[in-house]
Amino acid sequence: MNLYIFAEYEEIELLDRNANIKFIKEETIDNEFKKIQKITFYKYKNKKFAVAISGVGKVNSSLFLCYLLSKYKFKNVINIGPAGSNEREKIANSFLIEKAYYGDVDLTSLPNYEIGMLPNLKKYFYTSNNLNKIINKKLNLDFRVIATQDKFNTNYQGDLKSKSLYDMECASFAHTALFFNIPFSAIKVISDNSNLSQYKNNNLIWKSKIYNIFLNLIGEL
Numbered sequence: 135m136n137l138y139i140f141a142e143y144e145e146i147e148l149l150d151r152n153a154n155i156k157f158i159k160e161e162t163i164d165n166e167f168k169k170i171q172k173i174t175f176y177k178y179k180n181k182k183f184a185v186a187i188s189g190v191g192k193v194n195s196s197l198f199l200c201y202l203l204s205k206y207k208f209k210n211v212i213n214i215g216p217a218g219s220n221e222r223e224k225i226a227n228s229f230l231i232e233k234a235y236y237g238d239v240d241l242t243s244l245p246n247y248e249i250g251m252l253p254n255l256k257k258y259f260y261t262s263n264n265l266n267k268i269i270n271k272k273l274n275l276d277f278r279v280i281a282t283q284d285k286f287n288t289n290y291q292g293d294l295k296s297k298s299l300y301d302m303e304c305a306s307f308a309h310t311a312l313f314f315n316i317p318f319s320a321i322k323v324i325s326d327n328s329n330l331s332q333y334k335n336n337n338l339i340w341k342s343k344i345y346n347i348f349l350n351l352i353g354e355l
Contacts, residue, residue, distance in 0.1 A: 136355050137208040138348060139186040139199060141303050142170075144337075145215050146185060148345040154178065155352075163201070171198045173206075179353045184208070188303065191284050192236070195303035196310045203314045210265055210317045210355065213307050214348055216325035216333070216340050217280060217299040218287050223324045225336045226343040229278040230266055231320035233258040234305035237281025250281070259308035262317035269319055272354055273347065280304045280322060287328050299324075321347055 140146050149155060158175040162168040170189040175182065184206070188198040199211070217229075235250035235257050242249060250257045258279075269275075279298050282305035304320050311318030325340045326332035 135182050135184060135206075135208055136210045136212060136352075137173075137184045137186060137202065137206075138352070139188055139195075139202075139211060139213050139307060140215055141188055141190050141195065141301075143187050145341060145344055146187075146348065148341065149176075149185065149348070152349070158182070167194075167198075170194070173202060181353065181355075183352055188307075191302050192282060192306040196306035199307055199310045200313075203310070203316060208316065210262075210319070211307065211311050212265075212269075212351065212355075213304060213318070213320040214344050214351075215301065215303070215320075215322060216344070217301045217304075217322035218326050218328055218333070219299055219324050220287075220328060222327055225324055225326070225332065226339050227324045228273070228275055228343060228347060229299065229322050229324075230270060230273070230275045231261055231280050231299075231304060231308075231322060232266075232277040233260045234280045234282055234308045234320070235259065236283065236305050237300055238283035238285065259305055259312055261308060261319050265317040265319045268355065269321070269351065272350055273321070275321065278322070280320070282306060286330060286333075323347070 156177040160174040162172045173186045188195040241247040281300045287300050323340045323343045
């Protein structure tokens, strides 16, 4: 069974309008975070899959995915969600993530460190080559690098280079999947070009694209 993980329910709310996707069960943890974190199991075209909502941010995403991978056995973990761009990308353009890093980690005051590097770790967390190949037979997407940070990017900042995307969860998902040695892929849909108004005003466009990508995958993987 595959796990599809999202930061917020609004990113995949169109799922509940599809009568062909059959609800099986929903589970939450009985704690103060149950309003933002849950896992739901579904069936579509005789294939079972799970959809998780992790909550926004690096800690929420890694914490909840860690819990899920400790409790359930999944074949693959796939993150689909919005991402910002430093370039003038068209809203809803979509990319497969090759590698992710922590864009707000800065230990460069120490020798031999780059932005994104934590002690005794490499800078980048790579996605699964094999899973990416399987996904791209269906979607045929270009690859990008993504910087994950606990802030909304509203202008060009720091280490976010040309053709680099940014979000608030992807590197944490990749880091956690690597820890559990489970294949991980991420597909990011452009929600804005460092512009909060774009993110809000175009939400129906990028949410529809996320849902269409999700629908294309669940019947195939």
